[in-house]
Amino acid sequence: MRHGPAGHFYCQKAFHGLTYAALSVNGDENFREGFTPFLPDCRQTPFNDLESLERELGRRDVAAFVVEPIQGKGVNIPAPGYLREAARLCRRHGAIFIADEVQSGMGRTGKLWASEHFGLVPDILTSAKGIASGLPLGAMIARAELMDWPAGAHASTFGGNPVSVAAALATLDLLEGGLVENAARVGAHLMSRMRDWPRRFPQVGEVRGLGLMIGVEIVDRLGARESAHDLRDQLVQMAFERGLLALGAGESTLRLSPPLVIGIQQADFACRVLEECLRRQDRTLCRTAA
Numbered sequence: 645m646r647h648g649p650a651g652h653f654y655c656q657k658a659f660h661g662l663t664y665a666a667l668s669v670n671g672d673e674n675f676r677e678g679f680t681p682f683l684p685d686c687r688q689t690p691f692n693d694l695e696s697l698e699r700e701l702g703r704r705d706v707a708a709f710v711v712e713p714i715q716g717k718g719v720n721i722p723a724p725g726y727l728r729e730a731a732r733l734c735r736r737h738g739a740i741f742i743a744d745e746v747q748s749g750m751g752r753t754g755k756l757w758a759s760e761h762f763g764l765v766p767d768i769l770t771s772a773k774g775i776a777s778g779l780p781l782g783a784m785i786a787r788a789e790l791m792d793w794p795a796g797a798h799a800s801t802f803g804g805n806p807v808s809v810a811a812a813l814a815t816l817d818l819l820e821g822g823l824v825e826n827a828a829r830v831g832a833h834l835m836s837r838m839r840d841w842p843r844r845f846p847q848v849g850e851v852r853g854l855g856l857m858i859g860v861e862i863v864d865r866l867g868a869r870e871s872a873h874d875l876r877d878q879l880v881q882m883a884f885e886r887g888l889l890a891l892g893a894g895e896s897t898l899r900l901s902p903p904l905v906i907g908i909q910q911a912d913f914a915c916r917v918l919e920e921c922l923r924r925q926d927r928t929l930c931r932t933a934a
């Protein structure tokens with residue numbers, strides 16, 4: 645029997661932003677500290693865990709399940725079939741399936757939406773970031789029957805800013821004119837160069853990603869004193885000093901999220917820099933351990 649009020653589900657390690665409602669479905673406690681109270685009845689379920697999702701959907705009245713098709717924090721890729729099956733479960737239980745494509749969308753993964761890689765058709769899809777190439781804009785895209793607000797019910801002063809909208813239209817032209825394919829092509833090239841890093845560098849546990857959304861998992865296999873988190877931060881700094889901007893994502897992942905205009909030569913530069921950093925770091929760690 646179902647009990648409890650209508651709630652929302654989100655995934656462990658999820659990141660959906662730092663505004664009030666987004667924080668209510670944020671899987672990282674560090675971001676939430678100091679901002680309570682949150683929206684009631686938002687509950688976590690582990691990413692990639694269908695059993696737990698099904699159990700919870702059966703137990704209570706769930707309004708929506710919100711998930712990033714590829715989690716930005718850690719660049720976590722869904723297990724085969726997970727998203728489609730999760731969407732099917734949501735449909736069966738009357739919950740709305742929301743795909744947050746703020747980071748993974750707009751061509752980044754080599755398709756316009758990451759959902760397409762997984763045969764996923766969400767009820768609602770959110771987009772921002774790359775949508776207007778840096779100008780502020782966000783979009784919520786949904787089936788017509790869900791968009792039944794009366795005119796003006798969800799207006800805001802800066803919503804639909806004409807300059808941002810013009811930038812978004814120009815961005816879409818560029819994506820359709822070749823940048824989505826470029827993301828797929830250069831992403832595949834990067835992955836082919838980085839695939840053997842776990843074999844070559846003891847501090848690389850895994851390289852994963854799709855298109856130009858790539859994560860390098862840093863591990864601490866050498867018994868060095870620093871945690872993998874510190875090793876990752878050190879790599880980000882070393883790369884910065886050599887002219888490459890990378891970002892940490894999650895606990896111990898180094899994230900590569902280059903602009904979609906990147907070419908093969910620039911990708912090779914990034915690989916060379918990171919390989920040099922990994923080699924140097926490995927040598928230093930070996931010396932420290934000796």
Ligand SMILES: Cc1ncc(COP(=O)(O)O)c(C=O)c1O
Nearest residue numbers: 659660661712716744746747772
């Ligand atoms: C997946 C995802 N959703 C939502 C957001 C939040 O977007 P904004 O900063 O525009 O609120 C981000 C930002 O990093 C994100 O990566």
